[in-house]
Amino acid sequence: MGLTSALTTSLNGLALNEQTIDVLGNNIANAGTNGFKSSSVLFQTQLSRTLSVGSRPSADNGGTNPRQIGLGATSTAIIKDFSQGSITNSTSPSDLAIQGDGFFIVEGNNGVMYTRAGNFNLSSEDTLVSLDGLRVQGYGVDQDFNLITTQLEDITIPLGDLVIAQQTRNVQIGGALLSTADAATQGSLLQTQVSLSSAASSTFAADPATNATLLTSLYVEGDATPLFAEGDELTFTPRKGGRVLEPQTLTVSATTSLSELMTLMDQTMGIHSGGTVPQEGGVDPQVRLNAAGQIEVVGNRGTVNDLSISLGDLVISSGSGNTTVNLPFLKQQSADGHSAITDFIVYDSLGQSVNVKLTTYLESQDSTSTTFRYFLESFDDSDADIVVGDGTFTFDSEGKISGGGIQQFSIDRNDTAAISPMQITIDFSKMSGISTSAGGSAMTLNSQDGSSPGSLSRFVIDETGVINGIFDNGIIRTLGQIVLARFSNPQGLLENGGTNYIEGVSSGTPFLVTPGNFGAGSIRAGSVELSNTDIGRNLVDLIVASTNYRGNARVIDSVQRLVDELLLLGR
Structure with missing residues (x-):
């Protein structure tokens, strides 16, 4: 019985160490695989053969301890190490790394999967995909570029194809007007x-x-x-x-x-x-x-x-x-x-330029203030009347705007397909009421927030996963947001090839979150997460497993020799 159980125990030991070497070999083979998570095998003892349960101490005896012979070891679990891998920079803005516990959500013909490997690129259909063609999931945007957070969809980044313009809504006028001139x-x-x-x-x-x-x-x-x-x-x-x-x-x-x-x-x-x-x-x-x-x-x-x-x-x-x-x-x-004049251009919702003429004259002045009246005209107004706005603004005794600094005007665009009327806020607050008599009065357009049509030229992804598209006319618009998944028990996920995982029976259902929330982690664009395989540790473990394998083989060899000795007794 003893030799037989020793033989069986050693055979189990060989199988367990073969399994360990197999796992370690997979870890080492994937040391260069982005997003790979290494594994380890956990052992535990099997049932023991009890020769004696021992005895209690008595007046004549101090008691005896149990006598048991173990029946070997068994594999209790193969544990996946989901600790953070090192992050390194890449050359692609579409490469992403997660600094946290979340998973990217990808979808293909076989359904939804989850991955830590963020080597993504744009497909011919302008969708963000993994190296094996799985479509990255997240939130899309509506026609006004507002995020739609009610459902997941393919992340789309139409470089070169998406063209937008921006209607002018704010104009700022600068310059200096001569407050000491004749009214x-x-x-x-x-x-x-x-x-x-x-x-x-x-x-x-x-x-x-x-x-x-x-x-x-x-x-x-x-x-x-x-x-x-x-x-x-x-x-x-x-x-x-x-x-x-x-x-x-x-x-x-x-x-x-x-x-x-x-x-x-x-x-x-x-x-x-x-x-x-x-x-x-x-x-x-x-x-x-x-x-x-x-x-x-x-x-x-x-x-x-x-x-x-x-x-x-x-x-x-x-x-x-x-x-x-x-x-x-x-x-x-x-x-x-005394008067001043300037011309400037604003843009309608289709990006068409609209010319505006601004004139001012000194209307009145007293010991504490100076008031200028302004007129706005545009020949691009769809009405026959070129008048589009007028009003006044006032400087105090220090030449600073004290009233009428922010005002509105509108331009009709009914003869175009653009939104009509254009409602524009004009800001005179940066103007000065102090000017030299030699220089006279002068007005300039400091800024306006409209633009002509521009196409999507590049994009950046911030740490919250928001994808910001940058157009060649300077406009920046939100194109979508990467969404991450969290699991209550990531050890329960099933590997599905290509560093992808699918939901397992013990993983729990995925909890969808935006980056930066609920421990899912933040996004680092232009980077990838490397394998978390510790080569040194795995090589040491490989030496130990190999030594254990040889030890179990030596036990089998010893049992064989003892059996041979028994067989010689019958001769």
């Missing part, structure tokens, strides 16, 4: 040198023209020929502050009235009125028909807003060519007041 006192005043009537060869007194008079029935006082005919195309090109304005056109129909012509002129010249805009002689700035039957233009204050209309600025285009309308204007007064 404005008047705007432009122009009148036609002739009165208008509504009948041929008549006078204004007899047949006065009104706002409702049709253009085909509009005459210069005493003239027998109407100024306009049905089908005429009127083009109006005035000047403002010495600069030629964008021309506007009006086609004369049988129902076109004088009021429509004056509206065209008003909108083309960008005359600001209403609110707190100063009146001229009790009249709001506008184009109107005065009591004498003359077209009267009342403009805004500030030298940069001074209006001029020359003979030839209003022409008729017809089949016979261009004809100057016989409506000469006489300037009764010029606009005054």
Whole structure:
């Protein structure tokens, strides 16, 4: 019985050490495998053969100890070491390493798997995949680039294919305005040198023209020929502050009235009125028909807003060519007041550029403050009226903005597919009310947050797994977020090849978390986690296992010799 059990015990020892050597060999073979987790074999004794259970002490005897002979060892478990492996830098921004206990979630034809190996790249379909083609899972984004955290999906990074623009929402103006200059006192005043009537060869007194008079029935006082005919195309090109304005056109129909012509002129010249805009002689700035039957233009204050209309600025285009309308204007007064002007570009939601002109003039000043009025105009506004905003801002006695620093204006884009209207905040708070008299006033665009269209050129992944796309126009947008899985018992996971694991019966269900939460760990982009195999330790363990194997083999050899001796007794 003794020799037989010794033989069986040694055979078990051989098998166990073979298993240990097998595990150690796998560890050493995967010492260069990224994300690999090494294993170790745990032994425990088997049942023992009890020869005696021992005896209690008595008056005559001190007692005896149990006598047992062990029946060898058995493998109790093969333990996976999920401790952190070393992290090293790589050359790819899509390579990821986890500093913590989480697992990447990947999906393929065989379902969902989990891995620590973060060697990822972009597929031909712009999805983030592992080296064996499994798709990395995480949170996607909606059309406004907000994370959708209700479900997992493939991480997609469409480099070169995703094109976006950014609408301007904020504009900041800088510069310095001369607070010690002359304040404005008047705007432009122009009148036609002739009165208008509504009948041929008549006078204004007899047949006065009104706002409702049709253009085909509009005459210069005493003239027998109407100024306009049905089908005429009127083009109006005035000047403002010495600069030629964008021309506007009006086609004369049988129902076109004088009021429509004056509206065209008003909108083309960008005359600001209403609110707190100063009146001229009790009249709001506008184009109107005065009591004498003359077209009267009342403009805004500030030298940069001074209006001029020359003979030839209003022409008729017809089949016979261009004809100057016989409506000469006489300037009764010029606009005054220290002024400044600047042009800048903003962008609509499609990335189309929109030109804006900003003018200011010194409106008033007292012992403690100086107030400037500003006007905003845009020929890219979809309305015929180029006026898009106006208001005032005030400097204190130290030249700092004390009121009206932040204001809003809007630009209509109804003639495009862009979002309309554009709502823009304009910030004057960085302007100064101190300027040298030699330098005068100057305004500049400090910044605006819009951009023209740009394509996705690169991406970065932060420690929380958020993927930020960087476009070649400078825009940065969130493209998604890597999600990690945690298990209550990672030892229960089943290896599924390719350094991937699947959920096991004892692993527990995965707990999905974003990096940086609940111990899952943070993400380190441009890095990979190396194998956690300790080569030195495994080689030492290999020596021990080999020695143990030889020891068990020697026991078998000894048993064999003893059996041979027994066989010799029968001869």
